[in-house]
Structures are given as C-alpha cells and as structure tokens.
Amino acid sequence: MRNYTLDEIFDMGIKFHHYTNTAYPLRVNSMAEYELHDVAAIRSLVEGNIRAQKNLNLYVHVPYCKARCKFCEYVVMNDPNEVPQDKYVDYLLKEMEMYRGIVGQTPIVGYDLGGGTPMYLTEYNLKRISESIRKFNFAPGVSWSIETTPVIASKELEKLKMVRNLGYDRISMGFQTVSATLLESLGREGGKSIYEQAVRNIRLAGYKRLNIDLMYGFLNQSDEDFANTVKYTIAMDPEYITLYRNRYKGTKLEKESQGVSLFKANRQYEIAYRLLREAGYMANVGKNTFSRVEGDLGTSDYLTTRVVNATSYIGMGLGAQSFVGNYLAYNLGCDNHKMDRYFAAIERNELPINDIADMPLAEVRAKALSVMFYFGFISMKSYRERFGEDFREVFANEIKYLEDNSLMHFVDDDTFMLTEYGSHHLYGIIPFFYSQRSKEEMFQMAARILNPEKGESIYLETYNRKQYDAPSVAADLVVISADKKRILLITRGNHPFANCLALPGGFYTPTDDTIENCAIRELREETGISLSASDLQLIKVSSGNNRDPRGWIVSVAYLVQLKADAKPIADSDAIMCKWYDIAELCNMQLAFDHREIIEKGLGSL
Secondary structure, eight states, X not given: OOOOOHHHHHHHHHHTTTTSSSSOSSSTTTTGGGBOOOHHHHHHHHHXXXXXXXXXXXEEEEOOOSSOOTTOOSOOOSOTTSSOHHHHHHXXXXXXXXXXXXHTTOOEEEEEEEESOGGGXXXXXXXXXXXXXXXXXXXXXXXXXXEEOHHHHHHOHHHHHHHHHHTEEEEEEEEEOOOHHHHHHTTOOOOHHHHHHHHHHHHHTTOSOEEEEEEEOOTTOOHHHHHXXXXXXXXXXXXXXXXXXXXXXXXXXXXXXXXXXHHHHHHHHHHHHHHHHHTTOBOOTTOSEEESSTTOOSSOHHHHHHHHHOOOEEEESTTOEEEETTEEEEETTTTTOOSHHHHHHHHTTOOXXXXXXXXXXXXXXXXXXXXXXXXXXXXXXXXXXXXXXOHHHHTHHHHHHHHHTTSEEESSSSXXXXXXXXXXXXXXXXXXXXXXXXXXXXXXXXHHHOOHHHHHHHHHHHOOGGGSOSSEEEEEEEEEOTTSSEEEEEEEOSSSSTTOEEOSEEEOOGGGOSHHHHHHHHHHHHHOOOOOGGGOEEEEEEOOTTSSTTSOEEEEEEEEEOSSOOOOOOOTTEEEEEEEEGGGGGGOOBSTTHHHHHHHHHHTO
C-alpha cells in the first residue's frame, strides 16, 4: 500500500465528500478480510467483547415504514405488509433475550428505539419491546428515546401518550423540508398542517424533549427553500433541531450526488447555523444537533455516549449494526431487507449476525473517531479510556497539520475541536484518522466513482441562469508573490470545474459599486488577503460567449504584485488556496480560460 501524504488525503477527502462522512467503513464489505464465519467463534467473540465493557448502549431497530423515502439509507422493508409485525416482534424479543443473557448486569447508559418508524408498530408491540428492554440493568437517570413521523404523530395522540407512559421521554421526528415540491420528489408525506398537528399532539402527550430533523444538500433544494424550512421549524419551538446532510450513498438518489457540490452543502449548513444561533439554539461549529436547553447537548443518551465517549453499542433487530469492543457486526437482513434468514438463525438459537469483523486496532480507532466527528470534537479523556493510549502521541503528525492549517484546535486540555474553517472542510479531515487500508480504499473508490463531467452535467441541468443578469460580470486576479516566483491559485468549491485549480475571483454584485471593489472583496473572501484599488493592475477583459458553461460571463482580470509574502487562508467558495511555483504552471490543469489570463499577466511583468 502507498503512504499518502496528509495533503493528498485531505484533498481526496474533500473531492470524495459524499462518502468520507461520519459513517465508517466506506463500503458494506470493507471489513471482509477480518470477518469470522464459524458460529462458535462468532459467539465467543461477541461474548468476550461484551463482557469486557464497563457499560453499554442498546439500540432496537424497527424496519417498518408506511413508505420508503428516496433519501433513506437504512434497513427498511419495501412492503410493510410483507411480514406481520407481531411475528417480527416475536423474534426480536428472542434476540433481545439472547443478548440479555450475555450482557448480564453491565450498566446500560443509553437506549434508542429507532428505524424505520417505531411508532408504526401497534401499542401492543411497543409495550412488548419496552417491557423486554426494561429487563436490562439501566444506569440511574437514563433517558429513553423513540422516533416517529409527523403523519403518525398528527393522527395517533393516544399512542403518543401510551409511549410516553412507557418511559420514552425524548421523541424525534423528521420534517426534513416544508417545500411541497421537494417532499413530493422525495416520496415523503408531509405539510404544514400535518407538522403543526403533530407538534400539538406531542405536547399534549406530555413530551418536553422534542427533536425535529431537517435535511439539506439535495440537488433540487434551493437555499431559500431550506432557509424557510429552518425558520418554520424554529417557530414550532422544539427543544432540539438536528440537521442531516443527505448522504446519498445507498439511496435511490445516489445518482444525483455528483451534481451537489461541497460548497452547496456547506453554504446551506451555514444558513441554518446562523438562523438557529440567532433564535437561541446552541451548538459548537460542526455539530449537527442544536439545543435551546442550557447544558443539554440535545441528542439522545444513546447517541451522546456513542459520540463523546465511544461507548460500545449492541444493535438488535433486522439489519441492526453493533460496535462492541473490537468487533463490528451487521445483523441478517442488512443486505436484502428480508426477514427469513433472521428468523431462521434465531430458531437455531444463534445470534442473527450476517457479517462480523474482529477488527485490528487501526480499524477500531477509525470507526470510533469517525463517529466522534458527529459532534465536531474529540475528547482526549474519552479516547484514552476507550483505547488506553494518548491521542496526542498516536496522531501527533495529524494534529500538527490540523493546527498549522487552522482546521482544528485545542479549546482546553481535553477537547480537540473543529474551527469554523475546519467545519467547512470536515470531509477532508475525517480520513486522516482512517486505517491505512481504508485510505487506500478511499482513493480506489474515488478513481472508480468520481466523474467530473457527469457531475457538472447533473448540476447544469438544474442550474438557474436567471439568477444572474446576462451578461454577468466577474473579476479574476493574477496574484504574484513578492519574489515573483509563485502564483496564488484556489481550488474551486463549486461547479463548474469543481475541485479544479483557478484564479481567485468571482461575480460582481451591485453592492460592490465598482468592479475593482469586487476584485478586492473576492480576494479577501477567498484568500484572506486585503488590498486597495491602487494595488490592482488591469491586464485583460475576457468576453467570449463560450468561456463559461453557465452562459455569457465577462471577466475583468487584474494583476497583483505583492510587496511582502502573505499566508493565504481559503474561505467563501474556495476549498483550498495555496502558492504554486510559476515554473510548474505548464503541468497544471486550470479552469475556464485562466491559463490565457495568467499568460497575459506574466507577460506584463
């Protein structure tokens, strides 16, 4: 395997951002080389790791929904009537009893009933699951969390009350969006009247911990639509609001993924972050769940302990995932969403596991650290307790790189946290902590999957040219270092030419007043370098009709010769901003007609 540099890993993570998220590993069969297949060996691995834990989390999976949403990546039956839910719960309870015999009196510090849609089950089956889970040894004060849909919550007040009385004091439901057009395209039932009745019923049922999920990063989702969704949800006054970026992988929308740039996803997160903070919802940068309850992170005990403390968790139910000690397992049904083999294994008194990997330390670290980034920080104490080693020593090179590039910093002795700048580049950071095997896998998958031409074609199909007057006007800057040997280039964050090298610059807006002010603003936003109009030397106006695939865009280009060296910091729609040797320009692929502009600028020196 090749040892990739940190620059190479960061760059590829950014380009492959739809896959390098907090979900690990990258593929379902990534851990095949570590898998066990002997029933006795599997049982021994599970029992040994579970009994070695000081505490545990439990997750129970319900694979029923009224309909499968197009963005869903989870194990959900396509037809909820295919297998009677009474039968499924019968076998689920048997699996729970198997694990209860292994877990014994180990304290349980978190529990979620998720899916799918748990509230799709009858009251009878919800009671059965809850009575069975109560037999585990819960630590004092553990909060139980359950998921519902707005449609069910709007219609079944009595079921909400019953579930609250069973002990579930936190409830979560997904609005996802208030855009009727987007809801229809996603195959999801919803609407403002449904949402409002759902919230009323949840409050009538006595819940004081309500979370509402919103999704962003869809191809056909405008910034305005998403901002309206956030504002509407704030008006519903839930205790918590969670933002989920659409992850595409394994969904019916996966083919659209390359048309959605990291720039768009980051921009929509920033819109929500600003609106939520202004409304009194708190979260550190990079965190997805926002809470208006002081001292409450907003997530369930199950998720909080998983993320912050890397607490092991046992998943029970069709296709459920477990990560305990050194093993990662997926239950039967994870591949085909069918129940027959799940039932058969339980009939044989076997743990209904489809795949289980006895992972080496590097893979266990990678799994735990990827999940920790859900909150945007890593706890030194939690890492040491989980792995018995010093995070600062194990990842000294990565820490130095992240600090030197203003991506993460220590806010205290325990907490290594994303900066605001780092939160925009999260998907380049997470792969730093992958195993060597998974880094190699990332590069191989990217080579096979990434297709810039396809991504640009998908993007242009939905691009609205009318958002700019024709012709649009842009400023570009040829910035030369003080020694005249280097040129400043950015890596574009948005289509067209996403992830390509280009000159700093961007569109003129009426608030700029002059094109010179536009050039100064764009340079400051994209590179952090401030200039005055007297520093600009006009070198070229490019006005060809075909120089930009979005339409007729006129570029006014300026030459800037810096009097002293400057350290650039990428921002705005620039993913990266770096100095490059002018002598190497001949080997670089540049966006638009920027090579011609550079040649014109260098010729005037």
